[in-house]
Amino acid sequence: MIHNDDLNDPLGENHVGTSAQNPLRSDAFDKTDEEKIALIKKDVESILVTLGMDLTDDSLKGTPNRVAKMFVKEIFGGLHPNKKPNSSTFENHYKYGEMLVEKNITIYSTCEHHLLPIVGRAHVAYISSGTVVGLSKMNRLVDYFAKRPQVQERLTMQIVQELQKVLKTEDVACVIDAKHLCVNSRGIRDIESSTVTAEFGGKFKEEKTRREFLDYIKLDTTF
Structure with a gap:
């Protein structure tokens, strides 16, 4: 069945992103985290009350505050540029000239169309031009860009x-490679499908280099 709301929101229902950058207003960071938490708490209370929930129940009375803190401090914490990890780089003294691959980086993000989880793994590689970065910094950068309402292509x-x-x-x-709960748990409810996106720059656009990277991803590195 096609609902009228679906017809009015074809981009959202088809999980299409419209911007290469996260769509933020110019006043996005005017409020402090504490001010945002207080406002979101009231909004969550309103949603739950509208749904008919009894917020005096022990299980629910703390939910609005928990959700507000989770939004601001955790799952959407990557929206604020001040949260970007410091990516210290070092000179490639050992002259390592092959690609470096950091695979199976865990991703927890949120679909910006339905605010449902995106869960998966990222595989990242680079070939040094004289500079290297600490391995954990790659994981932290992935996590930073994931912690916001996202579309996988943009991420x-x-x-x-x-x-x-x-x-x-x-x-x-x-x-x-990630599962989108907006596909798995609602709508089509396909629990088996996942979404794969890729971005290749520089030498990785060449077939030989790209194939080498993809072969590394397939390696069984279970320890």
Whole structure:
């Protein structure tokens, strides 16, 4: 059945992003975290009351505050540029000239169309042009860009673009394989499907280099 609301929101129902950057208002950071939590708490209370929930119940009375804190401090914490991890770089003294691959980076993000979880893994690689970055910084950058309302295509591109800037090289690649609960738990309710996105820069656009990266991803690295 097609609902009227679906017809009025074709982009959201088809999980299409409309911007290469997260769509933020110019006043997005005018309020403090505490002010945002207080406002969101009231909004969550209103939603639950509208749904008919009894907020005097022990199980529910703290929910509005918990949800508000979770939104601001945790799952959407990556919206604020002050939360971006410091990506310290180092000179490649050991002259390592092959690609470096950090695979199976856990992703927890949120679909910006339905505010439901996106859960999956990212595989990131780069070829040094003279600069290297600490391994954990790659994981932290992925987590930073994931902690916001997102679309997977944008997330993939943001990871690559940020590492290109940090490492001063175009030779960066990222593949993400993730499940979207807006597909798995509602709508079509397909619990088996996942979404794969990829962004290849510089040498990774070449078939040989891209194939090498994809072969590394397939390696069984269970320890």
